[in-house]
Amino acid sequence: MSFAPAGFITVRRVALAITFALLLTLPFWVGNSYYINISSQILLYAVFALALNVLVGYGGLVSLGHAGLFAIAGYTAALLLDAGHGHFVADVAAIVVTLAASAVFAVLALRSTGIGFLMITLALGQIVWGIAYRWASLTNGDNGLKITTRPSPFGLSLNGAPAFYYTTLLVFVVALVTMILFVRSPLGASLRGTRDQPRRMNALGYNVWLIRFFAFLFSGFWTAVSGLLFIYYNQFISPPIAALQTSAETLLMVISGGTATLLGPIAGAAILVIMKNVVSSYIERWNLVLGIIFVLIITFMPEGLVPGVTRLWRKGWSTLRGRKPEPEARKTGGHGS
């Protein structure tokens, strides 16, 4: 951020503070529990998109299998709750199982990068979908699994929309903070290194495979957490959640918002959830509108919504102050800020 004008940083800080204050008070000013629930959905998908962004944005590894991991967390929790276990056991087990699955995914998929990685993760995700769909004696097939209760940590019931929203917000903030720490950590820096210059990193003595493996686990962990939020939110899970469409939608959130940025996946999640759930009740052809939005984003802001708006904003700011816009190279170099 050191290249940005001083005024810009202040604006950014103020904007972040306002956004956070708005999020914190959201249940009081939106009023209707339906919109509180939509906000919970945005936040839970934002956690999922942030998790995927670790690989897609910072690792340069495009995964189409994350819906599988997302569903594994949900199904594990649902099955254990169904078997009579408590929420704590179910949640911890869901995260452990998903981490184990992530490790298996990583070992198989990290044999290659690029298209190869994409195809292997796609196949693995579809296997999870196939199991959810066809192993009906375990997963109840197409009819899906229900859970009857949401957890009540410290005696606080999460049944109401505001209570669930605050839980999701808390998880979201923790996820965001760990993402910031991860990106700024040496591991995050070396992951970006393996994205941009894998051979040079190798030559410098870094274990490229191991760095990617850890990144995959980190991504898998937050995918599991978002999968848990999903199952507690819907209290229901069925095979379409594990299918390619979920992976593709999440990837769209990351790409449209801006890969390798922290705010991008959040913006992408907001766009997709709002289009799918809110706009669709006013416009029947909401798919078309969503498509147009994506085309516009790709055309005018190929780097994604958040970096794109930032670029336009800076340009506007500089013009306003009568300065020359900064050279292009510097801004594109600002990955990971």
Place this chain on the structure above:
Amino acid sequence: MTMHRRKVLKGIAGAGVGLAALKAPYVWAQDAPFKIGLLTVKTGPLAQGGIQMEQGIATFLKQKQNTLGGRKIEFISADTGGNAAGAKTKAQELIEREKVNVVLGPLAAAELLAITDYVRDNQTPLISLGAAEDVTQRNANPFVIRASSTSGQCTHVLGDYAFKELKFKRAATVAEDWAFGYEQMAGFQRTFEEAGGKVVKKLWAPLNTPDFTPYIAQLANVDCVANGFAGSNPVKFMRAYADLGAKARFPLLAGWTAMDDALLRSLGDEAVGVVSAHWYSSSFDTPSNKQFVADMRKDYNVLPGGYSAGMYIAGQCVEAAIKLVGGKSVDGKTFADALHKVTLDDTPRGKFSLDRFGNVVGTVFVRKCERKDGQLVNTVVKTYPDVSQFWTYDEKAFLANPVYARDYPPAKNLE
């Protein structure tokens, strides 16, 4: 004095726009409008059925000038996209944001299962079109009624008819690889085998099968094939079935979605001769059905089938329940109880009542597809009156068994 003042106010408003005067009776009525929410599917492979659902309820509300039992109706439609998570969010939209008094739909079984607990927790009655058996059986829900049919309700009849009237001895079944397919074919197998027949092959095709040839090629040495396809799959299946010459060798039987009257305009000669069991027939002679079919033809230029008739009948149930509670605003539980008490004499499917689980007991039609004056029609060849979801079985014994599934009841005669 108040009268006078109101008159003046009305005069002021009315002077500007006639609209205010039009709204005046509404101001005078004590109750807010009664809100009906529809969960339907307008995008994806199930969209055709979903659009027909909306046409059905729209036709009913138009006939009634948007007033049921003295209550003004407000109608809100929501597109679930045909998946469980979408159904949940849209149910939240209808119930929490729009505060509807009753929900109609959804279409698919998985959608229905995803929201049954939710509507109960939120005390909102629901009139289902989704056929999932257990919603009105082992997991019966006091807030849900179903005036269409369970999955097995029509195929029980089909299995019985195939053996007893058509004298088929050996059958194969083919349906989509999902709960609706399993439950339908289980119902067929049960009555067909208990009558004395044998189901020797059960095939399952994925919902989005591009080509049915591999499944049709597996058929051999049977007297008939029962199919339980839904959505637009029956059209694809029947075409392939005729093209591959299977139709001439193995007569085709069909569940209600597989030979719905609304599909007829997409079908050709490949459909002629197909025998199906359906809880609705567009040719059934009741006053309300005549009016319904005529209005659907006029407004949408379509022959209605089960999807639109189901929602039309759901509208009739709402009207009957509003009358039962005297047109008053009541809470969800009271309204759900009233819905359970509904019996109707004149509906497009004839007269029916609901059993204690909220599922319909009504006529099932066996029809044969024919070409009359160049048009395909499903001619009713036999009617089974007062068919319950339990067919002729004892309710207790029926419910003591597991729910119908891919492997229940077990197929002992597979070859």
